């Protein structure tokens with residue numbers, strides 16, 4: 265398989281004003297993510313992992329530098345186009361699942377597909393397949409509150425990839441789980457990424473999980489460096 269670069273950060277800077285002073289979090293960060301790979305982003309708290317993921321996911325603008333998705337420079341695009349790219353090409357998973365509490369697992373996974381214009385039947389079929397990939401096919405009718413933490417995160421991952429994005433960005437997705445459950449959730453995530461040819465960048469504090477990913481990067485001096 266040719267490994268195409270799907271996400272590229274080039275010379276990305278991000279500075280936060282803090283009263284009189286400026287906090288420089290990213291200072292010319294470069295990073296490439298290729299099709300089919302899972303990369304761990306491992307760095308201490310406060311070094312800029314979430315900032316980097318938000319920039320990569322077009323939730324924020326860099327102060328300098330450029331973010332490319334599928335080879336297209338995204339910084340100068342109108343907000344509507346950035347939103348469309350985010351919806352179609354990027355899936356997000358957070359530490360907490362953010363599932364809609366009044367809907368079942370299946371319905372939560374159907375939602376982004378219905379917004380994207382799929383029929384109910386199509387959305388339901390794909391949601392069921394994704395639940396199977398995440399090994400929770402039997403839990404589809406349950407609401408989030410009736411699911412365990414690990415199951416909730418697997419539904420959140422399924423929802424994130426429901427519209428077949430190119431890139432999965434995950435911000436400490438297993439940070440709230442015990443090690444054994446974290447490992448199981450990662451197994452399912454990995455199987456999904458391998459099967460779908462997605463690319464994933466996963467911020468984690470879990471060195472055991474990081475060691476199972478294809479590459480590990482960290483943030484040092486405001487730059488992304490290989491570990």
Ligand code: ADP
Pocket residue numbers: 280281287289307308309310311312313314315316
């Ligand atoms: P991490 O995810 O690695 O813990 P973050 O990217 O959340 O780090 O934050 C990096 C640093 O930037 C922290 O010191 C944080 O306080 C600061 N920061 C993040 N977002 C903002 C913001 N919107 N305004 C000011 N400072 C921020």
Ligand code: MG
Pocket residue numbers: 313314315435
């Ligand atoms: Mg963070």
